[in-house]
Every structure is written in structure tokens, then in C-alpha cells.
Amino acid sequence: MAAATSARLTVLSGPSGVGKGTVVAAVRQRHPDVWVSVSVTTRRPRVGEVDGVHYHFVEDAEFDRLIATDGLLEWAEYAGNRYGTPVAPVAAQLATGRPALLEIELQGARQVRARAQEAQLVFLAPPSWGELVSRLAGRGSEPAAVQERRLAIAQAELVSSGEFDVVVVNDDVARAADELVGLLTAPSPSLCPGGSAHE
Ligand SMILES: Nc1ncnc2c1ncn2[C@@H]1O[C@H](COP(=O)(O)OP(=O)(O)OP(=O)(O)O)[C@@H](O)[C@H]1O
Ligand SMILES: Nc1nc2c(ncn2[C@@H]2O[C@H](COP(=O)(O)O)[C@@H](O)[C@H]2O)c(=O)[nH]1
Numbered sequence: 001m002a003a004a005t006s007a008r009l010t011v012l013s014g015p016s017g018v019g020k021g022t023v024v025a026a027v028r029q030r031h032p033d034v035w036v037s038v039s040v041t042t043r044r045p046r047v048g049e050v051d052g053v054h055y056h057f058v059e060d061a062e063f064d065r066l067i068a069t070d071g072l073l074e075w076a077e078y079a080g081n082r083y084g085t086p087v088a089p090v091a092a093q094l095a096t097g098r099p100a101l102l103e104i105e106l107q108g109a110r111q112v113r114a115r116a117q118e119a120q121l122v123f124l125a126p127p128s129w130g131e132l133v134s135r136l137a138g139r140g141s142e143p144a145a146v147q148e149r150r151l152a153i154a155q156a157e158l159v160s161s162g163e164f165d166v167v168v169v170n171d172d173v174a175r176a177a178d179e180l181v182g183l184l185t186a187p188s189p190s191l192c193p194g195g196s197a198h199e
Pocket of ligand 2: 015016020040043074075076084085105106107108109
């Protein structure tokens with residue numbers, strides 16, 4: 001992907017199971033140079049997840065240390081585990097003048113907006129509630145009780161989609177990935193004459 005005219009921070013959020021990871025993987029297939037933050041989490045790794053690639057898997061004490069030392073751009077407790085974005089790699093990426101993408105949940109997206117008003121917030125929505133339920137169940141990575149917990153959170157997240165700058169419907173992975181690529185490469189409105197970050 002060519003360098004953008006501004007170092008733009010984009011947040012991709014949306015309910016568990018909507019397909020955030022799948023769409024981001026499709027974006028990276030098209031543009032391997034898209035930079036995506038690797039979060040820290042206290043969650044245990046799923047089968048196939050690699051430390052340092054999918055997440056930095058840490059113990060509670062290390063997560064506490066990162067909070068205490070202002071090492072996180074944002075963090076949240078979600079369904080019994082903590083997740084956070086290491087601030088230094090994001091700052092370093094933006095300093096190169098190239099875009100950075102965060103894949104995080106709603107509370108974290110709100111914290112990013114509070115700290116970086118110029119950030120672009122994108123909400124990935126399911127085509128329907130039934131499709132979301134079926135995707136989460138079909139992934140098979142969580143027991144039924146955890147799926148229920150995530151779906152309860154998803155209901156509140158869907159209600160909050162209006163807080164985001166753009167809503168992308170993940171009806172088709174390739175189409176949604178193309179839309180996200182367009183958003184990542186769009187110039188920042190704050191650099192457009194007469195533009196503002198939140199029009
Ligand atoms: N457009 C789509 N159509 C059909 N299935 C999809 C689509 N997008 C993703 N999926 C499937 O939905 C399931 C959930 O996708 P994924 O793990 O990417 O969701 P997620 O939003 O990253 O979830 P989480 O927030 O829990 O990490 C996967 O099995 C994936 O293959
Ligand atoms: N606030 C943050 N949320 C994050 C971060 N990294 C991931 N997430 C979100 O957590 C849920 C659950 O993820 P899972 O891998 O257990 O399915 C999901 O919505 C992720 O997008 C983060 O750094 N901060």
C-alpha cells in the first residue's frame with residue numbers, strides 16, 4: 001500500500017464473531033504491508049494462536065505493569081479477560097507517516113476517540129443477528145456459555161454503532177475488505193481544505 005498523505009489511525013470494531021479478524025486477514029492478503037497492531041491479552045491462547053503474532057499473551061501481573069507504566073494506548077476488560085493496545089508500536093508506525101490499524105472492542109474504541117480525535121472509527125456489522133449467532137457458533141472456539149456472554153455484549157455493541165464514523169456490513173469478506181482498504185488509504189479529512197475529522 002502506498003504511503004498515505006497523513007499518518008492515519010483507524011480502529012476496526014464490531015461484535016465478537018462478526019468477522020473482524022477474517023476481514024483484516026483478507027486486507028493483508030491484498031496489501032501485506034498494511035500494519036496491524038498486536039494487542040496484549042490475559043486470555044489463554046486458542047488452538048493455532050501464536051504468541052507475538054495473534055496476541056502477546058501475558059499474565060495479569062504483566063498487564064497491571066503495562067497499565068501502571070502508561071504502556072497502553074487503551075485497554076478494556078471483555079468477557080472476563082483484559083485486552084490492550086501497546087502504545088509504543090502504534091506511535092512508531094504513525095511517525096513513519098503510514099497508516100495503523102487497530103482491531104479492538106467498543107470500550108477501547110471509545111478510549112482511542114478520546115485520546116486521538118483524528119482517528120477513524122469503523123464499525124463492522126453483521127448482515128443480521130441470526131448470521132452473527134451462526135458465525136460465532138460456527139467458529140467453535142468458545143464453549144456455549146462464553147458464546148452467550150459474547151452475544152450479550154454484542155447486543156450493546158450493535159446499539160452503539162452510531163458512535164462510529166463508518167459502518168461496513170460484512171456480508172461478503174472480499175467486498176468488506178475492499179471497503180476497508182478504501183478507508184485505510186483515504187486521506188485524512190483533517191488535511192482537506194475546510195475539512196474536519198468528524199463531518
Ligand atoms: N462474510 C462472512 N461470511 C460468512 N462467514 C464469515 C464472514 N466473515 C467471517 N466469517 C466467519 O465468521 C467466524 C468469525 O469470524 P472472526 O473470527 O474473523 O470474527 P471476529 O469478529 O474477529 O471475532 P472476535 O472478535 O471474537 O475475535 C469465522 O468462522 C469466519 O470464518
Ligand atoms: N479494547 C481492546 N479490545 C481488543 C484488543 N484486542 C482485541 N480486542 C477485542 O477483544 C474482543 C475479544 O477478542 P478475542 O480474540 O478473545 O475473540 C474482540 O472484540 C477483539 O476485537 C485490544 O487491544 N483492546
